[in-house]
Amino acid sequence: MGFSRILVALLAMIIGAVAVAGTGDSEYYGAQPLAKLAMHKASIAIDGKAQVRATPELLGLKGEDIEFVKVELQNANPTSDDWIGVFSPSKFNSSTCPEAVGDIKDQLPLICTAPIKYQFANYSNADYAKTGNASLMLQLINQRADFSFALFSGGFQNPKLVAVSNAVSFSNPKAPVYPRLAHGKSWDEMTITWTSGYNINEAFPFVEWGPEGGPQTRSSAGTLTFSRNSMCGAPARTFGWRHPGYIHTSLLKDLWPNAIYTYKLGHQLLDGTYAWSKKYSFKASPYPGQDSLQRVIIFGDMGKAERDGSNEYSNYQPGSLNTTDQLIKDLNNIDIVFHIGDITYANGYISQWDQFTSQIEPIASTVPYMIASGNHERDWHGTGSFYDTDDSGGECGVLAETMFYVPAENRAKFWYSTDFGMFRVLHCRYRT
Numbered sequence: 001m002g003f004s005r006i007l008v009a010l011l012a013m014i015i016g017a018v019a020v021a022g023t024g025d026s027e028y029y030g031a032q033p034l035a036k037l038a039m040h041k042a043s044i045a046i047d048g049k050a051q052v053r054a055t056p057e058l059l060g061l062k063g064e065d066i067e068f069v070k071v072e073l074q075n076a077n078p079t080s081d082d083w084i085g086v087f088s089p090s091k092f093n094s095s096t097c098p099e100a101v102g103d104i105k106d107q108l109p110l111i112c113t114a115p116i117k118y119q120f121a122n123y124s125n126a127d128y129a130k131t132g133n134a135s136l137m138l139q140l141i142n143q144r145a146d147f148s149f150a151l152f153s154g155g156f157q158n159p160k161l162v163a164v165s166n167a168v169s170f171s172n173p174k175a176p177v178y179p180r181l182a183h184g185k186s187w188d189e190m191t192i193t194w195t196s197g198y199n200i201n202e203a204f205p206f207v208e209w210g211p212e213g214g215p216q217t218r219s220s221a222g223t224l225t226f227s228r229n230s231m232c233g234a235p236a237r238t239f240g241w242r243h244p245g246y247i248h249t250s251l252l253k254d255l256w257p258n259a260i261y262t263y264k265l266g267h268q269l270l271d272g273t274y275a276w277s278k279k280y281s282f283k284a285s286p287y288p289g290q291d292s293l294q295r296v297i298i299f300g301d302m303g304k305a306e307r308d309g310s311n312e313y314s315n316y317q318p319g320s321l322n323t324t325d326q327l328i329k330d331l332n333n334i335d336i337v338f339h340i341g342d343i344t345y346a347n348g349y350i351s352q353w354d355q356f357t358s359q360i361e362p363i364a365s366t367v368p369y370m371i372a373s374g375n376h377e378r379d380w381h382g383t384g385s386f387y388d389t390d391d392s393g394g395e396c397g398v399l400a401e402t403m404f405y406v407p408a409e410n411r412a413k414f415w416y417s418t419d420f421g422m423f424r425v426l427h428c429r430y431r432t
């Protein structure tokens with residue numbers, strides 16, 4: 001109804017079209033930096049003269065979910081293409097290879113897991129190839145398991161595992177993290193979706209929330225997850241697989257227009273104790289048609305990048321950090337965000353969804369972060385995607401529809417409308 005609503009709907013579609021046309025698809029193929037690592041060819045060549053040490057061993061002692069770790073290497077046979085892979089869980093050798101699914105040759109011979117990221121040993125250590133000594137600062141986020149740092153020789157194409165560090169862990173690896181807000185199906189409903197390591201049989205998930213400075217109440221949350229068998233192909237189903245954890249969504253109802261609410265994510269464990277997140281806040285949406293100012297951000301194709309410089313081999317999407325930081329800086333002037341597809345570019349490397357939700361946390365925990373599905377979320381051969389390509393890396397839409405809530409009748413079909421003050425936004429993307 002009204003010109004403004006039509007305008008926003010058209011704007012969303014035009015920007016979607018520009019975003020796709022502007023980038024083209026040629027840069028996508030093989031561009032996911034983890035795809036540069038030939039993990040399926042990796043072999044084990046442990047060298048007693050090489051050592052990797054990571055400190056501190058225990059992270060998040062003050063509730064942090066993001067921290068730097070110092071990684072120190074000593075290698076008697078250094079070469080300029082040695083690299084460090086960050087693995088999680090820390091034990092990733094053949095003894096933890098999962099049962100083969102799909103194309104077995106994609107998983108052989110020994111290392112069944114891609115690292116969550118990597119860096120050259122000589123990054124910030126120019127004389128490493130001479131001395132064999134290096135020290136790197138690498139950033140970790142809390143993502144439900146411990147970490148180790150593995151030194152590889154042989155470059156990216158013939159990786160040989162030379163040494164593995166001690167394990168490093170967050171004090172509560174299962175902690176609730178990375179909340180993302182989204183409109184519910186009605187203007188006065190807000191949904192909060194987050195990730196934890198607690199399945200429903202271990203702890204009861206809920207949101208404790210209420211008007212700022214007023215009485216707080218608790219709303220229960222649903223729990224979703226999925227298995228490797230839900231993935232449509234490699235790498236999501238093979239060496240890109242990592243357990244996504246448990247995805248919880250709580251529906252906050254009967255919100256007052258424009259009111260400020262605070263909230264915390266909680267899990268009540270079976271022994272009666274609690275695991276809590278940090279405290280966050282958001283502003284409820286205006287009543288539909290209410291005379292008010294709406295400041296709407298619409299974009300697509302953002303992706304993610306590492307602040308510690310890792311994954312720098314193909315320098316994938318460093319611009320996403322600029323976009324994220326600018327949005328965070330302007331957050332007081334933003335009411336809602338529409339990310340209209342091509343969200344993480346994880347392309348089948350599942351741990352990248354944690355990295356992305358961590359990167360956007362300051363935004364998505366504060367204003368509704370409404371997503372649509374792009375080709376990099378959905379496309380996979382023979383699965384009903386609009387284009388018959390492998391752009392999702394085998395995710396075939398499962399990650400996008402589970403990690404984020406959308407007020408669609410069928411979450412596998414990302415077509416929906418949402419009311420926001422003077423606007424009704426129709427959210428769709430023609431690519432999928």
Ligand SMILES: [Fe+2]
Binds near residue numbers: 019020023301342
């Ligand atoms: Fe794209």
